[in-house]
Amino acid sequence: MTTAAGVEAPSNPYGPPRLVHPLRGLLDVYLTEMRIAIAEQIQYRASNYFYMLGMVAEPVIYLVVWSTVATQQGGSVGGYTIGALAAYYIVWTLVRNINIVFTPYGWEWRIREGQLSAQLLRPLFPIVEDLGFFLGWKPVVVLLWLPIAFFLAVVFHPTITTSPLAILVFAFSLLGAYLIRSLNQSSLGLITFWTTRVGPVFQLYIAAELLLSGRLVPMSLMPAWVQTVADFLPFQYTFGFPIEALVGNLTNEQLLNGLLMQVFWIAVGSVLVRVVWHFAIRRYSAVSG
Amino acid sequence: MIDSAVFVDDLRKTFFVPVREGGLGAAFKSLINRETKAVPAVDGISFDIEPGEVVGFLGPNGAGKTTTLKMLSGLLFPTSGIVRVLGFEPSRRESAYLRQITMVMGNRQQLQWDLPALDSYELLRAIYRLHPEDFRRTRDELIELLELGDLVRKPVRNLSLGERMKVETAAALLHRPTVLFLDEPTIGLDLTMQKRIRSFVAEYNQRFGATVLLTSHYMADVQALCKRVIVIHHGRLLFDGDLGALANRFNATKTIGVTLKEGTPDLSKYGDVISSEDGKVSLRVGNAVAPKVAAKLLQDLDVADLTIEDPPIEDVIESVFAGASATPAESEVAEPLAEPAAAEPA
Amino acid sequence: MTRGIEPIQPPARPRVPIDPTRPLRLLGLFVRIGALNELQYRANFWLQILQSAIAVGTGLAVLGLVFSQTTALNGWTGSELLAVMGVHILMGGFIGAFVTPNMGRLRDDIRQGTLDFVLTKPDDIQLLSSMREIRIWQTVDVIVGGVVLATGISQLGRSIGLLDALAFGVAIIAGFLMIYCFWLVLTTVAFWIVRVDEIHELFEGVYQSGRWPVTIYPGWLRISLTFLVPIAFAVTVPAQALTGRLTLETLLLAIAFGIVLLIVTRRFFRFGLTRYSGASG
Numbered sequence: 001m002t003t004a005a006g007v008e009a010p011s012n013p014y015g016p017p018r019l020v021h022p023l024r025g026l027l028d029v030y031l032t033e034m035r036i037a038i039a040e041q042i043q044y045r046a047s048n049y050f051y052m053l054g055m056v057a058e059p060v061i062y063l064v065v066w067s068t069v070a071t072q073q074g075g076s077v078g079g080y081t082i083g084a085l086a087a088y089y090i091v092w093t094l095v096r097n098i099n100i101v102f103t104p105y106g107w108e109w110r111i112r113e114g115q116l117s118a119q120l121l122r123p124l125f126p127i128v129e130d131l132g133f134f135l136g137w138k139p140v141v142v143l144l145w146l147p148i149a150f151f152l153a154v155v156f157h158p159t160i161t162t163s164p165l166a167i168l169v170f171a172f173s174l175l176g177a178y179l180i181r182s183l184n185q186s187s188l189g190l191i192t193f194w195t196t197r198v199g200p201v202f203q204l205y206i207a208a209e210l211l212l213s214g215r216l217v218p219m220s221l222m223p224a225w226v227q228t229v230a231d232f233l234p235f236q237y238t239f240g241f242p243i244e245a246l247v248g249n250l251t252n253e254q255l256l257n258g259l260l261m262q263v264f265w266i267a268v269g270s271v272l273v274r275v276v277w278h279f280a281i282r283r284y285s286a287v288s289g
Numbered sequence: 290m291i292d293s294a295v296f297v298d299d300l301r302k303t304f305f306v307p308v309r310e311g312g313l314g315a316a317f318k319s320l321i322n323r324e325t326k327a328v329p330a331v332d333g334i335s336f337d338i339e340p341g342e343v344v345g346f347l348g349p350n351g352a353g354k355t356t357t358l359k360m361l362s363g364l365l366f367p368t369s370g371i372v373r374v375l376g377f378e379p380s381r382r383e384s385a386y387l388r389q390i391t392m393v394m395g396n397r398q399q400l401q402w403d404l405p406a407l408d409s410y411e412l413l414r415a416i417y418r419l420h421p422e423d424f425r426r427t428r429d430e431l432i433e434l435l436e437l438g439d440l441v442r443k444p445v446r447n448l449s450l451g452e453r454m455k456v457e458t459a460a461a462l463l464h465r466p467t468v469l470f471l472d473e474p475t476i477g478l479d480l481t482m483q484k485r486i487r488s489f490v491a492e493y494n495q496r497f498g499a500t501v502l503l504t505s506h507y508m509a510d511v512q513a514l515c516k517r518v519i520v521i522h523h524g525r526l527l528f529d530g531d532l533g534a535l536a537n538r539f540n541a542t543k544t545i546g547v548t549l550k551e552g553t554p555d556l557s558k559y560g561d562v563i564s565s566e567d568g569k570v571s572l573r574v575g576n577a578v579a580p581k582v583a584a585k586l587l588q589d590l591d592v593a594d595l596t597i598e599d600p601p602i603e604d605v606i607e608s609v610f611a612g613a614s615a616t617p618a619e620s621e622v623a624e625p626l627a628e629p630a631a632a633e634p635a
Numbered sequence: 636m637t638r639g640i641e642p643i644q645p646p647a648r649p650r651v652p653i654d655p656t657r658p659l660r661l662l663g664l665f666v667r668i669g670a671l672n673e674l675q676y677r678a679n680f681w682l683q684i685l686q687s688a689i690a691v692g693t694g695l696a697v698l699g700l701v702f703s704q705t706t707a708l709n710g711w712t713g714s715e716l717l718a719v720m721g722v723h724i725l726m727g728g729f730i731g732a733f734v735t736p737n738m739g740r741l742r743d744d745i746r747q748g749t750l751d752f753v754l755t756k757p758d759d760i761q762l763l764s765s766m767r768e769i770r771i772w773q774t775v776d777v778i779v780g781g782v783v784l785a786t787g788i789s790q791l792g793r794s795i796g797l798l799d800a801l802a803f804g805v806a807i808i809a810g811f812l813m814i815y816c817f818w819l820v821l822t823t824v825a826f827w828i829v830r831v832d833e834i835h836e837l838f839e840g841v842y843q844s845g846r847w848p849v850t851i852y853p854g855w856l857r858i859s860l861t862f863l864v865p866i867a868f869a870v871t872v873p874a875q876a877l878t879g880r881l882t883l884e885t886l887l888l889a890i891a892f893g894i895v896l897l898i899v900t901r902r903f904f905r906f907g908l909t910r911y912s913g914a915s916g
């Protein structure tokens with residue numbers, strides 16, 4: 001409250017504290033979560049780096065398999081030469097790291113350890129906390145990724161053609177991919193409120209994602225009907241689109257269209273998570289608290 | 290009429306628990322079929338607490354204390370009954386409500402494990418949208434009150450259990466809540482730490498005028514802090530009133546300690562002899578006759594010292610829970626001790 | 636970690652007469668206990684079945700995709716690749732049921748100093764710590780892998796002779812033991828370095844390379860996947876036995892390498908034990 005002189009009066013030290021504006025508060029939460037994420041993850045940098053290295057196995061296997069196919073088919077498959085495949089899968093490793101989000105197993109742990117109760121007593125949507133926290137570490141991830149990318153490039157000789165616009169769209173698409181995957185896995189994670197075994201549903205989700213997102217192969221190698229199905233789902237905007245935005249030689253129209261689709265799927269994901277949360281909380285508060 | 294801080298009317302909570310027997314055969318059966326049993330955790334409780342009161346909830350494990358507290362904080366939905374805290378319905382978990390309450394559960398924590406508490410405090414500041422200046426003042430005051438000093442700069446995982454408890458308690462109060470739910474706040478702590486926490490709660494209640502609901506099965510917590518006590522057993526309210534009156538309501542006896550100038554006679558005709566040695570005899574006599582017995586002892590014997598005491602309150606509570614019958618003295622609001630109803634299998 | 640003091644010797648153990656059936660009887664005991672434990676968690680079975688179904692489905696989809704673009708991968712036909720997939724899943728089941736649970740527990744015991752409980756038992760330490768944890772429900776994968784393998788083989792149209800079956804059996808056992816040795820070596824490192832969890836995680840990723848015959852990998856990678864992480868011996872070689880590609884040299888190499896690994900691993904493990912300082916650390 002302000003006095004007549006326009007100066008903010010100190011609050012009563014024994015009364016309720018003054019609040020800041022909600023928007024500023026939200027920004028504050030994100031920035032603080034990011035600081036905390038970095039401070040915490042730095043302490044586990046060795047373990048984190050090992051994890052990043054381990055994740056390279058998957059795309060390398062795909063790359064070798066499809067390069068073999070390409071060689072046998074005269075140098076390219078589905079429009080991808082071996083060099084283009086290498087480029088695809090190397091960028092893949094960055095997108096994969098950006099895609100690391102809070103999994104349903106994390107929700108299981110959270111409920112079991114009683115952390116969820118503490119969060120429920122606070123006036124902030126836990127999903128918002130998660131989004132901020134996992135996003136916070138990503139800038140460091142990009143830095144850690146560079147040496148890995150360099151090493152892979154030396155071994156697998158990618159051919160890269162890109163443009164400044166493509167790089168810009170790529171950067172935005174990374175944020176979009178992160179948000180879409182985050183929101184969807186949060187909705188999945190909320191299933192843990194009904195069952196202690198969310199494993200099967202999550203496995204199905206990952207299997208679908210593998211085939212429909214461009215995680216396994218560039219989508220142009222998939223049969224036409226699969227590509228059509230994928231167009232109606234958010235998966236390809238978490239993997240394939242960001243990768244192709246950078247190294248897939250997309251037209252400006254395709255780049256813009258992809259970004260818009262990402263925005264659409266972020267909106268859908270947000271609504272879905274809100275709805276599921278409403279029911280999840282009712283369930284939690286009926287059963288365990 | 291003052292608006293209550295906490296208003297509860299005929300509150301009930303029933304859980305459905307799966308039932309399974311041991312053995313391989315039953316294990317296979319449970320693969321297909323699953324039975325549940327209804328367990329009433331809270332079975333019709335009503336009370337009314339005014340702002341600024343410090344109320345203790347006493348009861349053995351499983352009595353329904355924690356369940357009640359969880360319903361008051363909004364973590365658990367009641368099966369039936371009315372709950373209002375500060376005029377809000379806790380289950381709706383409105384932001385304005387959550388800002389005014391806090392719950393401290395003895396062995397659970399909310400702080401980041403690997404970071405100093407100060408960092409977690411900053412996060413809480415952001416989450417509660419606290420004005421930086423107000424936040425800093427509250428934080429520094431809490432650090433001083435709890436004598437935290439440099440503890441807040443060390444990673445939480447490096448702190449001892451007691452230190453962690455203190456640091457978590459400070460975290461829970463950064464937003465200056467007006468209602469505190471403390472669930473077994475001193476569990477697992479050593480005596481010094483227990484005393485520290487108790488004096489802190491009293492101080493906080495004095496300074497900020499906060500309403501405090503405290504559950505414990507440590508009598509000392511309740512004796513130190515609470516004028517008013519609510520006794521819960523098998524989900525029912527056994528007693529609601531003054532701590533001293535609790536003893537009167539449920540205790541039928543007094544202990545008379547007689548020290549004689551010489552000899553150790555047999556005093557069994559005066560009352561139940563608890564102990565008798567070296568000229569000191571302890572007698573248990575009924576409340577009503579205690580003054581008369583005391584007078585008679587002074588008259589009949591050569592008495593050096595005579596004391597009349599209540600038995601320790603722990604014993605009183607224990608006998609309450611053991612189902613000892615109470616004398617039909619002037620009653621408070623309490624229900625008479627009743628046999629808990631058997632739970633119906635589902 | 637030894638703080639400049641003499642490393643503690645494992646406590647002197649009572650001389651028990653060597654009973655050759657002991658390992659087998661121990662195994663039976665642990666299987667029974669494991670089963671009793673696991674049956675409590677009915678969900679585990681359904682979970683595992685579902686998980687395996689999804690893995691098989693995905694694997695088939697990938698194979699189908701590859702063969703929509705080409706007729707053979709590095710000389711391996713679709714049915715042969717199906718056989719490889721079957722062996723991969725089958726071996727994965729064995730590993731998941733008998734190896735990883737034990738190695739995980741051993742790692743924890745070393746880190747927390749609770750290995751003392753194993754050290755004071757009269758049985759051989761390596762045997763005990765390799766057998767006591769069994770995840771029975773993972774054997775669902777063995778069955779699933781077996782079915783996939785059988786399907787692939789039947790599509791090949793060639794008959795499986797006794798010699799082939801024998802070679803397959805030998806190759807599977809040799810491969811399994813080599814993977815076990817690899818895991819035990821990794822876990823033994825825990826006697827020196829406290830955090831080995833990540834190395835264990837790495838294995839899961841590397842094991843996926845066995846889904847395909849290691850012959851498709853470029854030279855240096857192929858050699859690593861044969862002698863560094865014995866994926867080739869665990870998956871490709873047994874598959875070769877049933878698809879008529881196995882040479883006697885390879886089989887003998889598998890047996891020889893397996894024996895060498897077993898000896899080296901045991902020596903290394905016992906060396907690691909001398910570094911174990913117990914719960915006071």
